[in-house]
Amino acid sequence: MTTxxxxxxxxxxxxxxxxxxxxxxxxxxxxxxxLPHRLLAKCEFMNPAGSVKDRIGRHIIRRAEDAGLLKxxxxxxxxxxxxxxxxxxxxxxxxxxxxxxxxxxxMGPEKEAMMRAWGAEVVRCPYGVPPQSPDSFINTARRxxxxxxxxxxxxxxxxxxxxxxxxxxxxxxxxxxxxxxIGAFVSGAGTGGTFSGVxxxxxxxxxxxxxxxxxPVGSILASRSRGGNAPAGPYLIEGIGGDFVPELLDLGSVDxxxxxxxxxxxxxxxxxxxxxxxWVGGSAGCAVVAAVRLARLLPGPRTNIVVILPDGGxxxxxxxFNEAWREARGITRPRSDSEEDR
Ligand code: PMP
Numbered sequence: 098m099t100t101x102x103x104x105x106x107x108x109x110x111x112x113x114x115x116x117x118x119x120x121x122x123x124x125x126x127x128x129x130x131x132l133p134h135r136l137l138a139k140c141e142f143m144n145p146a147g148s149v150k151d152r153i154g155r156h157i158i159r160r161a162e163d164a165g166l167l168k169x170x171x172x173x174x175x176x177x178x179x180x181x182x183x184x185x186x187x188x189x190x191x192x193x194x195x196x197x198x199x200x201x202x203x204m205g206p207e208k209e210a211m212m213r214a215w216g217a218e219v220v221r222c223p224y225g226v227p228p229q230s231p232d233s234f235i236n237t238a239r240r241x242x243x244x245x246x247x248x249x250x251x252x253x254x255x256x257x258x259x260x261x262x263x264x265x266x267x268x269x270x271x272x273x274x275x276x277x278x279i280g281a282f283v284s285g286a287g288t289g290g291t292f293s294g295v296x297x298x299x300x301x302x303x304x305x306x307x308x309x310x311x312x313p314v315g316s317i318l319a320s321r322s323r324g325g326n327a328p329a330g331p332y333l334i335e336g337i338g339g340d341f342v343p344e345l346l347d348l349g350s351v352d353x354x355x356x357x358x359x360x361x362x363x364x365x366x367x368x369x370x371x372x373x374x375x376w377v378g379g380s381a382g383c384a385v386v387a388a389v390r391l392a393r394l395l396p397g398p399r400t401n402i403v404v405i406l407p408d409g410g411x412x413x414x415x416x417x418f419n420e421a422w423r424e425a426r427g428i429t430r431p432r433s434d435s436e437e438d439r
Pocket of ligand 1: 149150179180181182285286287288289290291292335336337378380381407408
C-alpha cells in the first residue's frame with residue numbers, strides 16, 4: 098500500500114503551476130525539407146494556459162511573493178498585455194489574486210474572452226496612439242495601478258523577473274534539448290523577455306548561436322537594432338514588435354534582425370497547420386518565416402535552428418484562421434509549391 102508522506106509540504110502554488118515549462122521541441126520536417134539546416138520548434142503553446150507567458154506568470158508571482166510584494170486574497174495584479182501575459186498571470190494567480198489588465202484595441206477577441214474566463218478584468222485601450230499618450234495601454238495600466246489600493250504593477254516590459262524566467266527555464270531547456278548544438282535561435286520580441294533571457298542563457302553556456310530577431314514589418318525593433326530610425330507603422334501580428342524599444346530587449350545582442358511582412362507570417366501559420374499539423378499564432382508564423390530564410394543564409398555544416406512557437410492558433414480563430422478576415426486584407430492561401438518561403 099502506498100502511504101502519503103505528510104511531512105513533505107506541497108510546492109507553493111497551483112497544480113497548473115507545476116506544468117509550466119519543460120515544453121517539447123519538435124523538428125519541422127516538412128517546412129524544413131530541402132533546407133541545409135534543421136528547424137527545431139520549441140512548442141510554447143503546450144504550456145498549461147497555452148502560451149510562453151505562463152512562464153513569466155509563474156515566475157513573477159513567485160518572485161513577488163518572496164519579496165513580500167503580494168498579499169493573497171487582497172492584492173490585484175495590474176498589467177498591460179497583448180493577452181497572453183494576462184492569461185498566464187490569471188492562471189498562475191488562480192484563487193489568490195485579482196487580475197486587471199489593459200489591452201490595445203488591435204488584439205482579437207479570443208484572448209480577452211480567455212482572460213475573462215479566468216476571472217480577469219479587461220480594459221481596452223486605443224491602438225495606434227503614441228507610446229507617450231496617457232491613453233496608451235501601458236500608461237493606462239500604470240495609472241490604474243497607482244489608483245488602486247493593494248495593486249502590484251507587473252510591468253513586464255521592464256521587470257527583470259520576466260527575462261529571468263527565460264534565462265532560468267526556456268534557455269536551459271533549449272540547451273538540453275539540442276545537446277547545445279544550436280546554429281541560431283530565432284524569436285520575435287514583444288517585451289524582449291524571451292529573446293534576451295534565452296540569449297543570456299545561451300551565451301552563459303558558451304554558445305555561439307546567432308541570435309535572430311524576427312520582427313513584423315511596421316515594428317521599429319529590427320531597424321533600431323541596425324542603428325536605423327525607421328518610423329513605426331501599423332501591422333496585424335499580435336504580441337511582437339512595437340513602436341518603442343522595451344527596456345528588457347538587449348538590442349546589442351541581436352546578431353541578425355529580420356523583417357517579416359504580415360501576409361508571409363500568416364501564410365506560414367496556414368502552412369504549419371496543413372503541413373505539420375501545428376496550430377499556432379502569428380508570432381510563431383513570423384519566427385518560422387525568419388528561420389526558413391536564415392536556414393538558406395547560414396553557412397554549413399548542417400546545424401540546428403531553434404525557433405519559438407509562442408502560442409496556439411485557437412487565439413486567432415476570428416483573424417488569421419478566418420478566411421473572410423484574411424480575404425478582406427488580401428491574404429491568400431499559400432500555394433505550397435510556389436510559396437516563396439519553400
Ligand atoms: N508572441 C506572442 C503571441 C506574445 O503574446 C508575446 C508576448 N507579448 C510574444 C510572442 C513575445 O514574447 P516576449 O514578451 O517574451 O518578447
